[in-house]
Amino acid sequence: MDSYDKQILQYCYVENEDIKKYSAELTSIFIDQPPKFDERISPVQNTQNTHKQIKATLFREEYTPDPVILIGTAGAGKTSFIRNFVENGISDKEHKKRPIIYIDFIKFTRQNVYDTNFVYNYIFEEVKNVCSDLKLHKLNVLKVIYSVEIKERKENIWAHLVAKGDVDKLEDLIAKYLEQEITKPIRHLEKVSNYLTKQCGRKLCLIFDNADQLKEEEQREIFLLAHSITRNLNCIVITSLREGYFYRWKDKSPFNAYHSTVYHITAPPYREVLERRIDYILNNFEFEKVGITVGNKSVDFEKGSLRTLFENIRKALFEEHNSEILSFLEETSYPNIRDGLEKFQTFLLSGHTHVTEYMSFEYGKGNRRGIPFWEFIKSVALDSNYYFNSKDSKIVNLFLPSSLNTNHFTKIRLLLYLRNDVQNSGKDLVFFPVSKIVDDFVKIGYTRDIVVEELNELHLRNLIITSDYSSDIEDEILINESSKITISTIGNYYAVSLIKQSSYLELCVADTPIYNEHTFERISYIYPESDKNGIRDLSRRIETVKEFIQYLSTMEGIDLKRAIEDTENAGLSFKIIEYISKGTERQFTSIEKFLGSIH
Structure with a gap:
């Protein structure tokens, strides 16, 4: 992750706390709490406490733990939690002892997922980058990694060369042997992991992220891969899954044959997530003249106009008492924070949003206060269509009967x-x-x-x-x-x-x-x-x-x-x-x- 991404993460990430997030009448349906359908799921939901428990697992000496599974609803922020944990929950010194290898499976094809050699080779290339100070590709390091095998060969099939003192021939055979071994991704990564643990005091920690974005059978493959890699590499593997899939699999073969340590990633308050992102934009952008294209929509903004737009939106959302717009966004999405952010994006890009008016420096003064709720919901519901069709909209029509029904209620x-x-x-x-x-x-x-x-x-x-x-x-x-x-x-x-x-x-x-x-x-x-x-x-x-x-x-x-x-x-x-x-x-x-x- 580059310094720019780290800055965004540090500013925008919202930690979860053991506090009441909403004051709704039915507070129970606003609780994104750890499920109780499996005793393996840790009951903790405070971000700091979850960090501490996962960190304790990572640094447990002389012990290869079971794979760690992070479960949460779709859009609850599992990837954000992982990235925040890696960047802000572990110090540089701790990173040295536990090299973090982040693998984003959304970049993998179906063929890649099922190709174990490809996955192991991909991991090794990442290990080389993360542990670049160890020069794992150098010949002298490879000799140490394969020292046991080289010693065995010197005592049998190469013994005559050792006896004759034919160093050049011996070095040539060693080089050819190592050249052959590094083409075997699974075995080579096992040897490297063993070297890191025993010779360098470093135990690998692999993070399998976005597996839940793939098809179910591919998620199953990654789940099983996490268990096999944990054993083969004597390392730590953390995998993120949707709680729906975990629930479906937990009692079925082969998943019931494996034990995992499971943590629930709880969705943070939506309003705080959105507020921090808007504030980051206002505090860190120059707002020069710019053209923005998303999909088939293009908008040109004059210098400073975007700042005015976001200032007016922020005021409408967070400074207006009991903002109906904010209530709509959080209550029609929570705990799927991503869905709420996508609704907000739809509003910004909708053909019915009065962007030019909201960018006016005079907007919000006089009788014209804030962004009316009816304008907001129309923009989200219609997107760029002239008329509302609930089947193609983010808004549901409760009065529309099902095909067998004629009752509106x-x-x-x-x-x-x-x-x-x-x-x-x-x-x-x-x-x-x-x-x-x-x-x-x-x-x-x-x-x-x-x-x-x-x-x-x-x-x-x-x-x-x-x-x-x-x-x-x-x-x-x-x-x-x-x-x-x-x-x-x-x-x-x-x-x-x-x-x-x-x-x-x-x-x-x-x-x-x-x-x-x-x-x-x-x-x-x-x-x-x-x-x-x-x-x-x-x-x-x-x-x-x-x-x-x-x-x-x-x-x-x-x-x-x-x-x-x-x-x-x-x-x-x-x-x-x-x-x-x-x-x-x-x-x-x-x-x-x-x-x-x-x-």
Whole structure:
């Protein structure tokens, strides 16, 4: 890692502490704590304590430990943890005793992963670089590394040359022998590792990172490779895996035949991660005139304009009281910090983001305060499209029924049902049997296949999670009645906060089927088209949302006629539109006041 990368890491890395990260009502779903499904998983989650425990493993004398496995959810910061540990958790003197060989498997092809000779040779080249002071490629060093084998040959097949004192011939044979041996990557690295340990007082520490970015069978291969290398090289191997894959494999052959020391990497607070990155940009960049291209999008920035952009964004996120934008980012992503950062990137690059306006030195003064939440969510939801299509968007439409269903409220009721169960349980993390959920919904008129289908759509978008951590793996795992589930941080935010935002409802209008012909014609008539700049008439937008709410109110009236006497969960009878109407009332008043001021 070069000095520039070290500077960024030192400034931007956020350590985890044993403190409450969020003040949400349901704090349990904001806890990214070590799983309890395996006794090998260390219960520690404080970054400093995890550093200490891993470091103690690294420097245990006369002992080759089991491989260390670092598990965590997708995007929780496993790579950042590893890099911070290597650069800031180990001193230069300690690095000397434990040379760190960092291997990023995201750079490997599938063929590379399965080619053991390639992997060993790759490791050796890295060892040569890290231990360059030892001159491992020099002939005199190679003679020491293979001294036992050379001695044996001098005592048998080369004995006649030793007896005759034919030094030149002997040296020639030794050189040819060594030249042949160094072409055997596995054996040669074993010899080098042995030399480092016994002659130099250095034990190798290999870090296998980003294995969880590969396909499952390749991850399995790397897991097994870590165990074999630990034994063959008498060294330490640290491997990062997603906790979902570890859960899937832990009791299956051949993984149950191996023992590993397992640590859970807990996601840090999202807001602190984002704040540090923005501050780093503001404090370390000159902001000269520059053109930026990401994918198929290009933006030109004049000198100083980018600074103004990030200053205005920082103010909107961290200086505005109870920033709705920041709540949206952290609550629709945590503990996947990477996903939250990608949403922020989408906002910056969206065709609907008023970048030029936000870069204005006058922006934020007078009546124009901060970045409106509705502008932010529109930019994230639409990216560069004109209209909202939830199937292609980062935003989920809770009012869109599944293919078998025509009820706009099923997804919402399922989330509210789970939320009530979590509240009533009083536990940090509890999962509920799908069979019980389905039974309760069938009692009020649903069919089993519709409930399961809607649950699968919620699971696909991470609004609910399963007890087998299947949301943390790449395969599309289907929920069935034998599954156990609970509401996620994302699902809770949608059901409690986002659903009562007029900006969210406005997006959903264009993506929700309208089952009343008169309402459909009415909404089609008042729905405003975009002008050439992508701007739509604000008063007609609000009128459209109000019409949509009125339609939903009518449909909910039909929905609430279902029999509910035998159900105990309030989510089944909750008056959703009444809740939404109370939430949007103030927003409508504020917008209408604004419209009155400009006419």
